[in-house]
Amino acid sequence: MKVMDELILGYDLCKDYCRISYYDEEEETPRDFSFTDERNPFLIQNAICRKKGTDEWLVGQEAYSTALFGGGSVVDKLLQLVSRKGFATFNGKRYSSEDLLYHFLKETLAHVFEKLGTSKIREIVFSVQELNSVVLDTLIAAMKRLNVERKRVHIISHTESFLYFVLSQKRDLWSNLSVLYDFSGDGLNYYELEILRGFQPNVAYAKRRFLEEGFSIDILESETGMKMADSILTSLVDRMLSKKLVSSCFLAGNGFDNCEEWGDHFLKTLCNRRRVFVIENLFAEGAVFSALERARGTALYPFSIMCEGRIHVDIGLEVSRGLNRQFLPIASVGSNWYETRREFDIIPDQESTLKLKVKKAGERNPVQVEIPFGDLIKRGNKLSRIAVSLHFTEDNAFTVTMRDRGFGEFFEPTDAVVRRSYTIE
Amino acid sequence: MGRYILGGKEARLPYEVEELNLRLYTVEELCYYIYNNLPLIGDDFIDERLLAFLRKELGQEEIADKIEKFYVSPSDQDATLIMLLSDVGYYSDTELKEFQNRLVSRKKKTGPERVMNKADLLYEKKRYVKALFYYWRIASDRDDVRISQEMRSRAYESMASAYAHLSEFPRVIQTLEDAYDVSRQERLLKKLYGAVMLFGSNLPEKYFANVPSTLIAAWDKEYRSLTAVNRMQAEESEIMGVFFMNEKEAAEKLEHYLETEKEKFRSMIE
Numbered sequence: 001m002k003v004m005d006e007l008i009l010g011y012d013l014c015k016d017y018c019r020i021s022y023y024d025e026e027e028e029t030p031r032d033f034s035f036t037d038e039r040n041p042f043l044i045q046n047a048i049c050r051k052k053g054t055d056e057w058l059v060g061q062e063a064y065s066t067a068l069f070g071g072g073s074v075v076d077k078l079l080q081l082v083s084r085k086g087f088a089t090f091n092g093k094r095y096s097s098e099d100l101l102y103h104f105l106k107e108t109l110a111h112v113f114e115k116l117g118t119s120k121i122r123e124i125v126f127s128v129q130e131l132n133s134v135v136l137d138t139l140i141a142a143m144k145r146l147n148v149e150r151k152r153v154h155i156i157s158h159t160e161s162f163l164y165f166v167l168s169q170k171r172d173l174w175s176n177l178s179v180l181y182d183f184s185g186d187g188l189n190y191y192e193l194e195i196l197r198g199f200q201p202n203v204a205y206a207k208r209r210f211l212e213e214g215f216s217i218d219i220l221e222s223e224t225g226m227k228m229a230d231s232i233l234t235s236l237v238d239r240m241l242s243k244k245l246v247s248s249c250f251l252a253g254n255g256f257d258n259c260e261e262w263g264d265h266f267l268k269t270l271c272n273r274r275r276v277f278v279i280e281n282l283f284a285e286g287a288v289f290s291a292l293e294r295a296r297g298t299a300l301y302p303f304s305i306m307c308e309g310r311i312h313v314d315i316g317l318e319v320s321r322g323l324n325r326q327f328l329p330i331a332s333v334g335s336n337w338y339e340t341r342r343e344f345d346i347i348p349d350q351e352s353t354l355k356l357k358v359k360k361a362g363e364r365n366p367v368q369v370e371i372p373f374g375d376l377i378k379r380g381n382k383l384s385r386i387a388v389s390l391h392f393t394e395d396n397a398f399t400v401t402m403r404d405r406g407f408g409e410f411f412e413p414t415d416a417v418v419r420r421s422y423t424i425e
Numbered sequence: 426m427g428r429y430i431l432g433g434k435e436a437r438l439p440y441e442v443e444e445l446n447l448r449l450y451t452v453e454e455l456c457y458y459i460y461n462n463l464p465l466i467g468d469d470f471i472d473e474r475l476l477a478f479l480r481k482e483l484g485q486e487e488i489a490d491k492i493e494k495f496y497v498s499p500s501d502q503d504a505t506l507i508m509l510l511s512d513v514g515y516y517s518d519t520e521l522k523e524f525q526n527r528l529v530s531r532k533k534k535t536g537p538e539r540v541m542n543k544a545d546l547l548y549e550k551k552r553y554v555k556a557l558f559y560y561w562r563i564a565s566d567r568d569d570v571r572i573s574q575e576m577r578s579r580a581y582e583s584m585a586s587a588y589a590h591l592s593e594f595p596r597v598i599q600t601l602e603d604a605y606d607v608s609r610q611e612r613l614l615k616k617l618y619g620a621v622m623l624f625g626s627n628l629p630e631k632y633f634a635n636v637p638s639t640l641i642a643a644w645d646k647e648y649r650s651l652t653a654v655n656r657m658q659a660e661e662s663e664i665m666g667v668f669f670m671n672e673k674e675a676a677e678k679l680e681h682y683l684e685t686e687k688e689k690f691r692s693m694i695e
Contacts, residue, residue: 319431322514328431345432347453347515354429382515385432385453408454409447 006122008295009112010287012161013128013139015079016185017043017254020112021284023292030288032281035060035111042281043254047076048104050090059107078104079128082138102142109146123291125154127161127283129186131309133393136338154294155338157309158182161286162191163206165279166248167301168289173248173275179241180282181233183255188214190240195303199362204303211236217255226262233266241274249274252282304334306361309395311335313424314359314366319346330390333361337392345405348373349382354402356390360424375416376404383407396424430515436482440475444547444555452483456515459506463527464542466506468499488512503528535571537563544583553587560584564603578608585616586670594624605632618644623652 008023020033034041049063049072058066067074075088082097113119143153166178180191188211196203219225293300315331330342359366377384385405392398399421406413439448449455479489496505544559564580581604588596598620605613
């Protein structure tokens with residue numbers, strides 16, 4: 001493996017396992033990171049074990065094996081534990097889910113650092129199924145403990161990874177619809193990407209749908225189960241795609257690992273006049289392209305991006321600066337909600353409310369969101385400097401917080417705070 | 426129509442206003458200071474320190490460059506102040522017009538009048554020691570013909586008020602005597618009487634020999650009613666000050682005092 005200067009990493013963190021890809025600058029392509037030389041070297045189970053009587057932490061298959069031979073107990077489904085803010089006890093000592101995630105990331109990244117010859121991370125993008133704020137906060141805290149600068153750590157949804165992955169392919173693979181079936185421990189999920197033309201710039205729009213018709217991966221262990229899976233997927237594809245013009249179709253997730261053995265009809269239906277690809281590390285590779293974009297500081301593709309995890313509205317405020325009136329953009333369509341946070345100070349002049357302009361993507365006229373200042377402006381006109389902070393709590397929900405900062409040494413700040421949360425319908 | 430002024434950059438090193446012991450951190454605070462403290466703005470206000478503050482601390486290079494280009498001598502100061510306030514945009518056109526009128530009327534004032542205004546503003550801001558310095562400059566200047574007897578007397582009287590706030594009671598008596606010596610106003614004698622009674626001094630014959638006993642009796646009644654209230658409330662030092670304060674201050678203080686007492690009484694009988 002080549003020695004790299006700085007790492008551009010994509011880290012797919014699923015419910016059961018994780019995969020890592022890195023950007024090969026020489027070949028200008030993402031490479032899948034191989035953990036071991038075993039049957040599925042690119043995947044590592046989300047399991048962690050602390051070896052009895054030592055300070056050693058083991059992850060993946062090694063953790064299971066050690067536990068099997070009595071070398072310690074094992075915790076798997078790490079992300080579930082994190083989202084529940086749970087705890088686990090090893091050798092009589094209690095560990096928080098953040099501790100466990102920290103050790104898990106430390107161990108998995110240690111493999112990467114060792115094989116690629118550097119521990120210097122330029123950008124790392126985690127790709128997760130759902131952007132749950134508890135998981136995101138814990139991930140960021142764990143990476144902070146690993147001494148990776150906050151600005152180099154990003155988290156995107158699987159939908160966004162899919163979008164980045166597809167756009168990195170040749171144009172004829174996404175000129176019409178591009179779809180993905182992801183079958184793993186998270187269930188069966190369907191993703192769709194289309195380019196919405198007629199906008200400036202055009203919009204790359206991706207969405208995900210959890211398919212209720214999906215089934216547990218475990219049924220593939222029996223002959224009858226395999227037949228049933230083939231039948232369900234065949235009718236699903238037939239119903240979903242028969243009337244759609246699909247440029248490319250991708251299969252991902254460990255559920256499709258041996259699908260040629262059990263999904264004969266399904267594959268035949270899917271491949272009928274469609275190009276189909278099985279990509280194991282699709283989400284990790286998509287995350288690498290997202291990391292590459294951040295490393296280069298310019299957009300890789302000439303589209304504005306709309307998908308799960310990205311904001312669907314523009315938010316702004318009319319303000320006075322010097323002699324001019326201008327529009328202050330606070331949040332923009334296509335920004336990652338988790339990273340959208342804007343703070344600024346205003347001094348209201350003959351205004352008793354904050355009037356934010358909120359405009360949905362594709363709509364012409366903004367709506368006005370009014371938040372009363374209340375006690376923040378009690379001392380007289382233009383004598384309150386108010387700190388306004390706006391951050392998103394989901395891709396369709398935001399919170400505005402306003403605090404009284406006083407007015408220099410003329411007027412002391414008070415404890416007055418106004419906080420309002422909004423959901424965008 | 427309302428608006429939101431976007432808060433400008435905050436200075437790491439503030440602009441110090443020594444006379445008010447005040448630090449300014451933003452360009453809006455600077456404008457507020459200029460607008461509301463005009464008597465303190467001397468002819469040397471526009472200087473290198475102000476320009477460096479605008480440029481380095483507030484990031485207002487454009488405004489600083491404009492001032493530097495425009496300002497040649499102190500005679501340009503008023504126009505420069507208007508330009509600064511206007512470019513920052515904190516004040517409306519109406520407010521700027523009002524400020525301009527104040528600048529014009531300030532220009533018409535004599536030097537001693539401007540010093541008096543400065544002292545009054547410092548007094549208002551409770552900067553008593555600094556206010557005393559400027560009052561003393563007026564009171565002690567015997568050569569400047571622009572200083573009338575009335576102005577000098579008012580300077581001494583204001584000094585007495587400032588000393589009262591500083592609890593320098595012997596000096597209260599002395600400056601009230603000086604004020605009376607200059608203007609011979611009866612109301613100053615009344616104040617002097619109160620001060621003398623308060624500190625237990627003897628009534629100076631020089632001032633009170635010719636005052637009718639009925640008038641002294643009336644003053645005495647007023648003084649005793651105040652002290653009686655004070656004793657009841659054991660807040661002597663605080664309320665006694667009203668006797669030496671100017672009328673507006675005394676009225677405010679008494680009103681506040683009475684409101685508090687009424688509230689206490691109400692709560693007692695409820």
